[in-house]
Amino acid sequence: MKRTGMIMAVAIAITCGATHANAQEWTGGYISGHLGFSKIPEGSNNTVVFDKNLDGDFSDMVTTAAGANAFSPGFCVGVSATALPAGGCTVDDDGPDFGGRVGYDWQSGRMVFGGLVELSAPDHVDSVTAFSTTPAFYTFTRELSWVGGLRARAGYGGERVLVYATGGGAWARLDHSFATSNTANTFVEDADEMAWGYQLGAGIDARFGKLTAGAEYLWTSLIDEDRYTVRSQGPVAATNPFILTNAAGTDLRRADAFEFGAIRFTLGYRF
Numbered sequence: 001m002k003r004t005g006m007i008m009a010v011a012i013a014i015t016c017g018a019t020h021a022n023a024q025e026w027t028g029g030y031i032s033g034h035l036g037f038s039k040i041p042e043g044s045n046n047t048v049v050f051d052k053n054l055d056g057d058f059s060d061m062v063t064t065a066a067g068a069n070a071f072s073p074g075f076c077v078g079v080s081a082t083a084l085p086a087g088g089c090t091v092d093d094d095g096p097d098f099g100g101r102v103g104y105d106w107q108s109g110r111m112v113f114g115g116l117v118e119l120s121a122p123d124h125v126d127s128v129t130a131f132s133t134t135p136a137f138y139t140f141t142r143e144l145s146w147v148g149g150l151r152a153r154a155g156y157g158g159e160r161v162l163v164y165a166t167g168g169g170a171w172a173r174l175d176h177s178f179a180t181s182n183t184a185n186t187f188v189e190d191a192d193e194m195a196w197g198y199q200l201g202a203g204i205d206a207r208f209g210k211l212t213a214g215a216e217y218l219w220t221s222l223i224d225e226d227r228y229t230v231r232s233q234g235p236v237a238a239t240n241p242f243i244l245t246n247a248a249g250t251d252l253r254r255a256d257a258f259e260f261g262a263i264r265f266t267l268g269y270r271f
Contacts, residue, residue, distance in 0.1 A: 025207065026107045026157040031100065032212065032268025038097035038122040040260045046077045048130035048138060051251040052242070062241050062250060064133065070241040073131035080129040080137040083181045095123030097262040103153075112157040112164065118149040122220075122262060128254060132241075136182040140254050142228070145173040147220060149199050162205040162214075170199045170220055174258070176228040184236050185249075190229045195258065197222035205266070212268040222258040229253045 048071075049058040062070040078089035099120025106113050127141040148171045155164025176191050203216030232242040233249030242250040 025159055026105045026112045026162055028271050029102070029104045030212070030268050030270040031102050032266050033100040034098065034120070034216070034264040034266045036097045036216075036262050036264030037094070038124060038260050038262040039094040040092060040124060040126060046128040047075045047255045048128060048140065048252055049255045052245040054246050054248060054251060058251070058253060058255070060245075060250075062132075063244065064241050065239040065244060068133070070132050071130055072133060073135070075131070076129050077127070078129065079127045079139050079141065079179075080131070083131070083135045083137050085131050089129055090127075092124075092126050094260075097122040097264060099147075101149075105153075107157055110156050110158070111154070112162055113152070113154050115152050116149075116166075118151070120147050120149070120262075121145075122147060122260060124258075124260060126258065128256075130252070132182070134182065136180060138182065138230075138252065139179045140228070140230075140252075141177045141179070142224065142254075142258060143175045143177075144258075145175060147172040147222075149220075151199055160207050162207070163203075164205070165200075165202045166216075166218070167200045168198065170197045170222065171195070172197075172222050172258075174222075174224060174227065178230050182232075185232045185240065185242055186234065188231045188233065190231070192227045195222040195224045195227050197257070203264075203266070205268070207270070210270055212266070212270060214266045214268075216264045216266060217261065218264065219261045220259065224258040225254060225256065 050060045050062045051058045052060040052062055064070050073085050076089035078091050080089050081087040101116045101118035103116030125143045129137050129139040151166045151168030153164045153166035172195050173193055199220050201218035205212045205214035230252045231249045
């Protein structure tokens, strides 16, 4: 009877110890790297907007002296080949996404909560072109240098697998540029290379001792609409569409945030 009691006590102790170990499987710090593919979605709001009276409202229509829409030929995604829309535009390339992160997780039962800091380098060059009736093209281009993220994550952790959602703030450095075939006006750039936004995603990690391997989808949205503005001004005739309303000129900028999604494969080490 005593022996049976001792065996039961040892079994209970082993079970409790194992349960506790499993419950703490995901508690601790880690480092990881990722490699994947990042893509700008089709159908983004790729247009150029105008502030012709310089009041900060970019909902104006630039008109000719006759009152017609000076940008009636429209817009295209990419860099224009000629001054006419019929010449077409080059398609922006999507590219690889690589980077690394450090983080820490806490586990309570099967629930896992944590935070991480990440630095990544998605390979994106994103352009949009506006066409005027002159004819002329006006191309805005932005290129990502790097993206930082400070995110929380929460999920369900088994003994070897963690399924999670993640979200938080993002910041990035962007290189902006402007090109035009308009040689009559002068153009002055006002640029802020830093942009801020958010990231949302989900993923799965599998653990093999101290090592982890996983997959993740992450959506990034950066507020870039007001980070780069170009002012078109004189010296030109007073009937020029860009100075027709305000002699100081007209401000031009993109209308869309910088948004892209990435599928990543991760490899990490847990301490």
